[in-house]
Amino acid sequence: MTNIIIICASALLSFNAAALSRVTxxxxxxxxxxxxxxxxxxxxDDKxxxxxxxxxxxxxxxxxxxxSVSSETRMINFKTxxxxxxxxxxxxxxAGNLTIPEFSYQGISSNPISLQVTQNASSTDDNKRIYVETELSQNDVWLQQQVTYTTRLFLSVQISSGSLTQPEIEGALxxxxxxxxxxxxxxxGVAYRVIERTYKVIPQRSxxxxxxxxxxxxxxxxxARRQFGFNRTKTISRVGPDQxxxxxxxxxxxxxHWLPSEMVMLNSELEPKQQEYYVGEPITRVITLSALDVSEEQLPEINAQYPADIKVYPDQAEVRTNLRGDQYISQRVETQALIPSQAGSVTLPAIEITWWNxxxxxxxxxxxxxxTINVVANPSMASTPTQPAQIMTPPAPNQADTELSNSAEPDTQDDRTLTPASPAPVSAWSLNYLVILFVSLWLITLGGLLWVLFNKQKDKSDVGHVNDHSQSEKLAWSRxxxxxxKNQIEQIQTQLPIWVAAIYQTPIATSHQALAQLDNPNVNEQINAMQASRFSPQGNHWQAQALLIELKKIRQTQLTKQQPNTHLAKLNP
Known part of the structure; x- marks a missing residue:
């Protein structure tokens, strides 16, 4: 009897499980x-x-x-x-007969659907009333070279509401x-209302x-169709040609540093502009780097090696992008305060920027x-009086020194005269110490130069891969x-998959895939709160600071994992 009850209960549970897993x-x-x-x-039929x-x-x-996902729970006659x-x-x-395949859940599958897509005269007429055009400023570009993508929407009919999505570009900002x-x-002969939207596109992969x-x-x-005194509406969708x-x-x-552009300019100015500069007074040097059709984050830092008689105090660099005509001009402005420490002719070093035309x-x-600038003494600075050199009287020689002197020198007692004391000669030990010091510094410098040359050769062989990944990740993270x-929700949704793809070096196309790759409950919580704030009737103002903190932690961890092994020997305690 017990076995029969168990078998019936199992059959009942199996039936309920099958019913709850029905997929349509x-x-x-x-x-x-x-x-x-x-x-x-x-x-x-399940949650x-x-x-x-x-x-x-x-x-x-x-x-x-x-x-979109929705769920509902019903209870009828105590049955849920x-x-x-x-x-x-x-x-x-x-157009044609397109198949929607089956979808499976826990071994239960839905039926495939055969969808018929037609293109008839009425569809063609509708396309003439509403259509989308797309255009690229260039179809062939270099990695990280900026290109302009333009969308134009043509309307000749009345619409009650509408929305236009962002273009989908794999591996690009x-x-x-x-x-x-x-x-x-x-x-x-047809009057259209045209809505034109422009995008900056920076490809991050070749x-x-x-x-x-x-x-x-x-x-x-x-x-032409009215119901209960109101005009009826029809939902339509339009896409333009792919590029x-x-x-x-x-x-x-x-x-x-990889810098692709049609034109790069470098300019340097001194402020104030004058024939002579005074010792100790600051000179402002403004260096401006301008490039066409690149992002401001792509511009490199400007480095210069100044002589030892000039102290350099750099200010924080300013970057900006301006649109002139249909082209973008990005600029990096670095301001340096230069203070000469001595008079004479001082040469400010040349500055070079390598780029790809x-x-x-x-x-x-x-x-x-x-x-070259001319630096003269500053008349406002009081000169410091020169102190006379003090004559150092040598200490009285002891008996051992006297005996050693008498034994080594001829007897000149009769010809002795009083003369000023001469400085004591440098000892042989001091000379040997200096020689050892200079030789050691020379060896250290030689070793450093060999190490730099070795790493340059290594970097040159890996430039195609390393520059591509590291610069792509930096640009994606900056965006x-x-x-x-700036708490820009739309941009966060767009840039998050691009950055995740760059930092993990794996193809990522959607925000869902990005969250799955990150697999971080704190990030998921912030993204869910961000999405809820967009449609909240109470106008919940979500802030992105907490999300940014979590993403910084993930980035630091991932970059640490990607650091190359330096093969350093372990240090003994």
Missing amino acids: ASVNENPIQLNESVDLVIAV VDSDAFDFSVLESNFRLLGT TRITRFTTRLMPKK VEQEGKDKEYDKIIN GQFSIQSPVFQAEVVEN TLNVKAIPNHYVG TKTEKMQTTQVDAQ LQKACQ
């Missing part, structure tokens, strides 16, 4: 027209995690426009049912530049990439020539840090 898939419309979106709904399904398997035929729904908006990439431009334009167009979704007012970006890698023979595809050097400091 459906779409809200079939067939659909090309350039229109469809909602795919996956329903599971499941938000990452239970991987919708990336649909990317070959569809654009994924976002996924739980349902979790995953709603993913899809936009077909082509993307930032919207300025505000949208709006203007009217007549095309083939290779060929396809830039997917932003997606425009809107509710179009249909004046191809070819990113060339850093040349193997390039040495130094993207037009001629050659390595170039831009420099500021050395400059993400700036977005957190």
